[in-house]
Amino acid sequence: MLKRNPQHSGVLSGYGQSYVRKGDLERTLDDFARAHHQSEHGRCAQLHRADRENSGRTPPEVHLSHAEKPNPLPALVPITPQDGARMRVLVTGGLGFIGTHTVKALLLRGHEARVLDNLDPQIHTDDGARRRLDPRVECIIGDVRNPDDVALALRDIDAVVHLAALTGVGQSMYEMRHYIDVNCSGTATLLDGIVRQGIRSRRFVLASSRAVYGEGAYACDQHGEIRVTKRDPVVLARGVFAPRCPACGAPVHAVPTREDVLPQAASVYALTKLQQEQQVGLAADTLGLPAVVLRYFNVYGSQQSLSNPYTGIATIFFARARAGRAIELYEGGEPSRDFVHVSDVVAANIAALEISHVPKANAAATTATFNVGSGVSTSVRRLAEVLSAAAGQAAPLVTTTMYRRGDVYACYADTTSARRALGFTARVSLEEGMREFVRWAASQRCGDHSERGAAELSRLGLLTNAIVPALVGDPQ
Numbered sequence: 001m002l003k004r005n006p007q008h009s010g011v012l013s014g015y016g017q018s019y020v021r022k023g024d025l026e027r028t029l030d031d032f033a034r035a036h037h038q039s040e041h042g043r044c045a046q047l048h049r050a051d052r053e054n055s056g057r058t059p060p061e062v063h064l065s066h067a068e069k070p071n072p073l074p075a076l077v078p079i080t081p082q083d084g085a086r087m088r089v090l091v092t093g094g095l096g097f098i099g100t101h102t103v104k105a106l107l108l109r110g111h112e113a114r115v116l117d118n119l120d121p122q123i124h125t126d127d128g129a130r131r132r133l134d135p136r137v138e139c140i141i142g143d144v145r146n147p148d149d150v151a152l153a154l155r156d157i158d159a160v161v162h163l164a165a166l167t168g169v170g171q172s173m174y175e176m177r178h179y180i181d182v183n184c185s186g187t188a189t190l191l192d193g194i195v196r197q198g199i200r201s202r203r204f205v206l207a208s209s210r211a212v213y214g215e216g217a218y219a220c221d222q223h224g225e226i227r228v229t230k231r232d233p234v235v236l237a238r239g240v241f242a243p244r245c246p247a248c249g250a251p252v253h254a255v256p257t258r259e260d261v262l263p264q265a266a267s268v269y270a271l272t273k274l275q276q277e278q279q280v281g282l283a284a285d286t287l288g289l290p291a292v293v294l295r296y297f298n299v300y301g302s303q304q305s306l307s308n309p310y311t312g313i314a315t316i317f318f319a320r321a322r323a324g325r326a327i328e329l330y331e332g333g334e335p336s337r338d339f340v341h342v343s344d345v346v347a348a349n350i351a352a353l354e355i356s357h358v359p360k361a362n363a364a365a366t367t368a369t370f371n372v373g374s375g376v377s378t379s380v381r382r383l384a385e386v387l388s389a390a391a392g393q394a395a396p397l398v399t400t401t402m403y404r405r406g407d408v409y410a411c412y413a414d415t416t417s418a419r420r421a422l423g424f425t426a427r428v429s430l431e432e433g434m435r436e437f438v439r440w441a442a443s444q445r446c447g448d449h450s451e452r453g454a455a456e457l458s459r460l461g462l463l464t465n466a467i468v469p470a471l472v473g474d475p476q
Contacts, residue, residue: 085354087202088112090157092144092190093164094137095119095129097304098207098296101346102161103137109350114138116153116164123305144186150193159203159353162190165272168308169211170453172269173406174460183272184279191283204291205352206280210338210373211270212295216257216411220245225255230266231409239401239466241331243409254336254377256414259295259369267406277369284367292352294345297373297413301342301433302440313380314339314434316450317387318441321395327388330402331409333381338373338412341433344426348372351422359421373413374426383430390434391442401466404457 089106093099094115106113115137119130133139142149144164154160165183166172172179187206194201210216215228228243245252265271277293284291300314308315320327348370358368381397388395418424428436457463 086110086112087158087353088114088156089159089161089353090114090116090153091161091163092116092153092186093162095133095139096123096163097301098299098342098345098349099161099163100129100132100303101301101342102163102349104134105346105350107134107136109354111353112136114140114153114157116140116142116144116149118143122308125307145182145189147189147193150189151197154190154193154197154199157199157201159201159205160190160194161205161207161349161353162187162276163207165207165276167209167269169267169269169406170404170457170462172267172272173462174456176268179268179272180275183269184275187276187279191279191289194283194289195287201289203353203358204280204283204289205349206276206291206293206367207349208277208293208295208369209270209273210257210295210297210371210411210413211267212263212265212274212277213257213261213408213411214264214266214270215243215408217255217261217414218243218245218252218410219255220248220250220252222250223247226252227262228252229264233405236403237464237466241334241403241409241466254410254412256375257371257411258414259371259417266408269406277367281367290358291367292355292358293367293369294348294352294372295369295413296345297338297340297371297411299340299342299345301437303342304437304441306441306444306446313337313383314387314437315441315446317384317395318391318438319446320450321388321391321393322442322446324395326396326398327384328398328400328402329381329384330400330404330407331380332399332401333384333397334379334409335407336377336379336410336412337383338376339378339383339430339433340372340374340413340426341428341436343433344374344424344428345372347427348418348422348424351424355422368421370418370422370424371413371415372418372424373415374428374430375413375415376430377410377412378430386430386434387438390431390438402463403466405462405464 089111091099091103091106091113094103094113095117099115099117103113103115115133117139119127119141130139130141140149140153142153144150164186166179214230217225218228219225223245226245226247228246231241231243243252244250263274265274280289280291280293283289298313300312304312304315306315306319317327352370360368384395384397415424415426454463
């Protein structure tokens with residue numbers, strides 16, 4: 001199964017040499033939507049599959065869908081490149097959260113796009129993502145683990161953006177085989193297809209995750225920058241959540257995490273992302289695949305699944321606020337993350353595709369690896385406050401000593417390398433991004449599924465309450 005800060009609002013964020021202003025972009029999108037709105041019904045087209053007629057297997061569906069006005073991103077999108085730079089790009093997981101935005105940006109850049117997705121029901125509650133797809137996009141409903149589906153999807157492709165993956169940290173701890181199968185076997189099948197079909201890919205972009213780091217980088221006032229290992233379960237059970245210096249036991253504070261920080265995965269999901277990186281690195285080293293690995297931090301924004309109880313803290317908080325329920329803050333609400341808007345992530349995806357030369361950290365590196373984040377550390381409590389303000393609902397915040405095994409306390413991105421090599425800088429502030437997310441989410445049908453996910457994690461001992469005399473703080 002597949003996946004499952006400037007304040008200038010008049011300009012979208014981007015990179016390269018040419019840009020369009022937000023108003024012009026919205027007019028362009030409106031014109032495009034009107035031009036295609038008259039197309040009768042959602043048209044379907046099947047790619048040529050003559051060589052598979054006798055395979056004995058029902059081929060995957062291939063659709064060209066009815067147009068719908070795209071949702072303009074608040075970040076800047078560069079204008080069309082020169083003809084020689086245009087590519088036919090396969091986006092795996094292209095009907096998902098980041099995929100739908102990436103496909104729209106590819107079209108705006110003048111590229112062609114093909115999507116491979118299986119419409120995982122944990123993410124897609126209906127067929128809306130396929131129906132909303134731009135009619136210029138080829139859509140293959142298939143599985144990234146299936147060689148036939150992958151072979152079809154790779155036909156005549158110039159570049160690949162590999163987004164297809166399962167992404168639930170907590171869920172991965174009790175669906176280990178499934179996560180390893182989808183994320184690792186799926187990536188291997190995709191690389192196999194590239195080799196077997198002799199595809200001379202111009203670029204392979206892998207969506208990895210900050211989860212590979214485990215705990216981010218920290219600094220001690222006495223010992224400087226240090227590496228904190230996984231948090232001790234015995235210490236967590238006493239309600240002591242913040243890491244301490246392993247040398248002197250003093251409190252530490254999070255500092256930006258660079259790409260050269262040694263990975264130490266704390267969940268099965270993180271292990272699968274690290275293994276994906278290693279697969280792609282081997283392919284780059286032995287086959288000359290020009291690969292770029294992007295380690296996304298905590299991505300949020302419109303089109304994020306509102307039905308998946310295992311991913312997306314912003315969607316969980318929004319659903320609870322919308323239902324009039326209190327937002328529960330695990331670990332006292334003090335853990336911090338790097339929240340980056342999906343439009344900024346898309347800008348990084350396009351930059352990684354279009355950069356003429358793949359820069360590497362050193363001569364021994366097989367791939368170019370970059371952090372994609374805002375570079376800002378934000379506590380979970382602060383996220384809840386910003387989201388509530390954007391929604392115009394003062395949802396009660398309840399501080400708890402609950403904690404989830406496999407979670408880290410803090411990690412935020414050092415984006416220096418991405419800025420130098422890709423021209424990437426996150427442009428959307430948390431406040432602006434949350435307003436965009438809330439505007440979209442408020443127009444969607446969604447329920448609060450967080451209790452279902454929490455109940456399953458609790459039943460398996462993956463979500464538990466620290467044994468302390470009192471809560472970290474009083475309910476707000």
